[in-house]
Amino acid sequence: MSTNTVESQADLKRVVSRVTKRLIPILLLMYILAFLDRSNLGFAKDAWQADTGISDAAYALGAGIFFIGYAVFEVPSNLMMQRVGAKIWLARIMVSWGIVSSLMMFATNEWLFYGLRVLLGITEAGFFPGVILFLTYWIPLDYRARVNGLFYFGAPLAFIFGGPLSGLLLDLDGLGGMHGWQIMFLVTGIVTVIVGIIAFYYLDNGPKTAKWIGEKDREILLSALSLEETSKESHSPRGAWKALFSPAVLYFSAAFLTIQMSVYGITFYLPTQIAEIVGKPVGFEVGLLTSVPWICALIATFLLTRLADSTGQRRLIATCALAAAGLGIVLSGVIENPILALAAMCLGAAGFISVQPVFWTLPTSFLTGAAAASGIALINSIGNLGGFLAPIAKNAAEESFGPSAGLILLAIIAFIGAALIAASRYVNKILRATDGTKALDTFAVEVHNNPTEKAQNPNNTEFSK
Template sequence: MAQPSVESQAHSQATARIVRRVTRRLLPILLLMYILAFLDRSNLGFAKDAFQADTGISEAAYALGAGIFFLGYAVFEVPSNLIMRRVGAKAWLARIMISWGIVSALMMFAHNEATFYVLRVLLGITEAGFFPGVILYLTYWIPVQHRARVNGYFYFGAPLAFILGGPMSGLLLDLDGFGGLHGWQLMFLVTGALTVLIGFVVIAFLDDGPADARWLSDEDRASLVAALESEDRDKSEHSPRGALRALTSPVVLFFCLIYCTIQASVYGVSFYLPTQVSALVGQDVGLRVGLLTAIPWVAAVVATFLLTRLADRTGRRREIAAAALAAAGVGMGASVLFESPVLALAGLSIGAAGFISVQPIFWTLPTSFLIGAAAASGIALINAVGSLGGFIAPVLKTAVDERLGDGAGMLVLGGIALLGSVLILLAKRLSRGAVEIAERTAAH
């Protein structure tokens, strides 16, 4: 194999240095945004028992409300990403945060099923476009060779939402009666208000792209723009042409199916983790249970840190992603098969480590061959259709548990994760060459 030239090595080192600076600048605020996004959509899991006790909402109604969020979310994903591409990332991401923060705070008024359903749908609509918007935004700044690692930093937001948010949510629930409010009302109010506040910070802090980054030197700015433009020229030979063609691309639709299995795993655990841990230790959801639920997410942070680096270093992104998702399925199954609380919590930790770490690696595949409007619509469609797994998971889990007994639903969701692992391995054969293109682009 030919060795890279001295000039090529110097260019690669310069690009890595610029990427590190971009990462230090952008990732803290993007990470904070994702922490709040994940907390605002999943803190319902912490409030579950108290919320149902105070409102009288049934288990089936809770499952429907938890999942119905993803219906509005899915419908508005593609339009949101196309609007962001037109108006700019800074203004649009700020708008998303401020509007979803307001709706999240209004969840404190969800006293009956109808209000609960309406607010959950509105929360999905207002948050739609945030996640695919950030994935698209990172393609404006980060060359594909570095993207798994940087995506991984962003994905720390999901486990950190539980590591930090779990104890915070538990503490707020323990403040039941403060100010005349139930604990779950305080939780929704505080997290929603924080989201609105950070939305205004986004306006002052983010730039739409490298060309606007006055905190980079002229030389670094020109070098980064040139590297990204060169990558886009390589991808232009293989990407669908235009937003509409991306929406009907068999390759994009195949990635949608894979992502749906991943998201079913994520929300099959996250919506029920606090109550599952509560049952394991025999205590109500509060500060102690909040601390224990942080353990699986610590494991997820460690796994994401290690596996994304391994994926970028070896270039074996597809195989590593498949292994991570398989581990998620095994861990989810183990969490209900073992009676020991320690072993069950270990299973949940393996599950969380697998389904969180697979995601930043997965996203390097479609973003390695999609470009322009096709990237905006394709990324959004993958996230939208995939996120329907978040609607399917709680409804399916509840239905299976009611028919076959507690724990059966989690076993089914673990099986779906294993199916997703197989699909990732089959991607090279079934996606008509796009995965090979993505892998060659990333390796180059």
């Protein structure tokens, strides 16, 4: 390997590191607020239901109905972001969902609750797939799992810090004549609006327009991204509409649906599960305990995303992580010992959080242009229907078969998702025959990350078998 090649690899790593330090803090804060907005409903559940008289069935429906509006508007939102630019669109999403989130303080009956949850889904639609698409504008594939992973820190951090914060806000019950859950929705909504305004002035649409990047660094980054885009062109569906009907995209959508069902089936109920284990009401102390599984998720995500990038074994790592999530979920439902039950929740949270940033390297490794905008959004929108289905399925299973049946069902779904990811290499042989794209094992996405090999053949798009 030539000295120049070694230097170019070092330069690219340095530029990616600088970009990461610039973008991830604000994107991470935005995602923390997005996840905190969703988890707030779980923290408010007991006190809110006690004050409003809303039933468990209505809660489950309202918790899940958010994802109907979210799913319907995902693809249009991502296509709009591609047209108007990331900074204005991501900021618009945050400001509008922050306003609606604050209005949740007025959800005192079922119909107001349902309406605000649908509206919240519509206003937040496009945020997550928008960020995933936005990162492809900045981060080459070889670094994407770990950068995705840093963005995904938002989920566990929302629970590590958000859990105690939500509990503390709930404990302010009576302040200003408001219930604790009203204070919680109001405060977090206002903070979201403020961060959305900051994001508008802080973000850039891409490397070409960023004034904080020097010309030399800009050329290094754009050259790497251009090389990646060129390698995708013969493998990606042509255009936004073809991506929506691509068998490969639909396969990823099914896999992501199973991931999201495992995530939201527990997320909505974790605070009450912890409260039952320790025998105390949801508040500051329970909020502290709910942070433990998310600390484990944070560590797992940090380690596994770096392992995925360094070894290239993204498919295998994603499979194992989701299988571990399923194991943790089922054990948390059948183990009676409080400490072991909490350990099982830690395994479950670590698995279903760490699998996601690795999973997203798979579709973004071959989708490009408008196909990337619509394909990423479709995968996320179908996947997030899991947020609608999971609470309902969990509730139905528990009513029919007992208290542990809901978590066992979600564990089975996680195992099915792990099997889909594991089988993707072989299924792709059938799918690519109908996909209309060049033969490439896009599902394996186990790129050889050996710098020497890349230097000798920089145009190599061969995926390991």
